[in-house]
Amino acid sequence: MSPRFAASSRSQVPPFAVMDILARVDALRSQGRDVVSLCAGEPSGGAPSAVSAKAAQVHASGRALTYTPALGTAELRAAIAEHYRRWYGLAVDPAQVAVTTGSSGAFLLSFLAAFEAGDRVALARPGYPAYRNILAALGCEVVELDAGPDSRFQPTPEMLDAAASERGPLAGLVLASPANPTGTMVDRAELTALTDWCAENGVRLVSDEIYHGITYPGAGTASDAHSPRGVCAWELDRESIVISSFSKYWGMTGWRLGWMLVPDELVGAVDALAGNVALCPPAPSQLAAVEAFSPESYGEADAWVAGYARTRQTLLDALPALGWGPAAPADGAFYLYAELGDQLGRFGDSREYARALLEAEAVALVPGTDFDAVHGTRAVRLSFAAGQAAVETAIERILRFQGA
Numbered sequence: 001m002s003p004r005f006a007a008s009s010r011s012q013v014p015p016f017a018v019m020d021i022l023a024r025v026d027a028l029r030s031q032g033r034d035v036v037s038l039c040a041g042e043p044s045g046g047a048p049s050a051v052s053a054k055a056a057q058v059h060a061s062g063r064a065l066t067y068t069p070a071l072g073t074a075e076l077r078a079a080i081a082e083h084y085r086r087w088y089g090l091a092v093d094p095a096q097v098a099v100t101t102g103s104s105g106a107f108l109l110s111f112l113a114a115f116e117a118g119d120r121v122a123l124a125r126p127g128y129p130a131y132r133n134i135l136a137a138l139g140c141e142v143v144e145l146d147a148g149p150d151s152r153f154q155p156t157p158e159m160l161d162a163a164a165s166e167r168g169p170l171a172g173l174v175l176a177s178p179a180n181p182t183g184t185m186v187d188r189a190e191l192t193a194l195t196d197w198c199a200e201n202g203v204r205l206v207s208d209e210i211y212h213g214i215t216y217p218g219a220g221t222a223s224d225a226h227s228p229r230g231v232c233a234w235e236l237d238r239e240s241i242v243i244s245s246f247s248k249y250w251g252m253t254g255w256r257l258g259w260m261l262v263p264d265e266l267v268g269a270v271d272a273l274a275g276n277v278a279l280c281p282p283a284p285s286q287l288a289a290v291e292a293f294s295p296e297s298y299g300e301a302d303a304w305v306a307g308y309a310r311t312r313q314t315l316l317d318a319l320p321a322l323g324w325g326p327a328a329p330a331d332g333a334f335y336l337y338a339e340l341g342d343q344l345g346r347f348g349d350s351r352e353y354a355r356a357l358l359e360a361e362a363v364a365l366v367p368g369t370d371f372d373a374v375h376g377t378r379a380v381r382l383s384f385a386a387g388q389a390a391v392e393t394a395i396e397r398i399l400r401f402q403g404a
Contacts (some may be wrong), residue, residue, distance in 0.1 A: 043251035072099025119171035178332030
């Protein structure tokens, strides 16, 4: 007999393969195994010291932590606006800043505010799976652009032309620079070409800039053509939606605080949606996060980025010994996305490789299938946010595993 009730069709998004791996990591650690996890895009340093100190002060004061305005406190919105002046030379009205419950909350609010059910929204493949899954759950049609090494894993106007001509007009484009899982970036000329195409074709650009500040100019990659922090879409088009976060550059993943820059015509809609979806972002996080914009916090975060750069180079130097296939250049963020090369002959696909490596050598990687359902069986993603020591240990174990 069939049940009377079932999960909705919109909820049937694919699970992340990495969740099975993380569950196995926990099980192995409970058995006493020394597991090196390069799965999570989570900085190991934690929040800047000034932010942590402010949080401790807030809690020690006995101050009542009540609801804030739906789009965040005035103080934090003003601090974020000033951040854009400091980093990009942009004048941003704090009224156009929406503080959200992580960047995840910003994606949900922006997709709800900007797109209708049935709208076609394009994004690059490989890419962060939550874009695709949130859009699909909201009833949008996801248009995946097969963006490989030839375009440095980023979308191009030519891809957008082809997508629009084959199946109909697009309503939106989600762009990530630096991108997860590849770490690749678009330079100013490429971003200009994309924003111009969107403007000419009535397409809303949603620009994911959560990894801004974690870039590697001077490291022999295309990031040499970027500003040191990344190019903000609002430098080129104020009709775009910009999304960012305290999670990556400032290492505040568990504080669940992000933000978005909202075009004037969407501010009222985002405000109403935010109040209904979450009432407000976490109050203690907002009160402490103002300190993320202090000189001391910027300095700490920049020091962590310098550490990521060293660890990134360690991984790139190890690629010939690993014998893996083509790897994304990792202009920014803290990921290495690489094909497995000859190892596929032993294991069949990246999921089997990841499972076998975890069991044999207690090293956890993410199979590329989470990011690319078509070509991801050939690739894996490593997060080097875990730090130099963890990465060096992982490389030693991987080499031993592959030599077995």
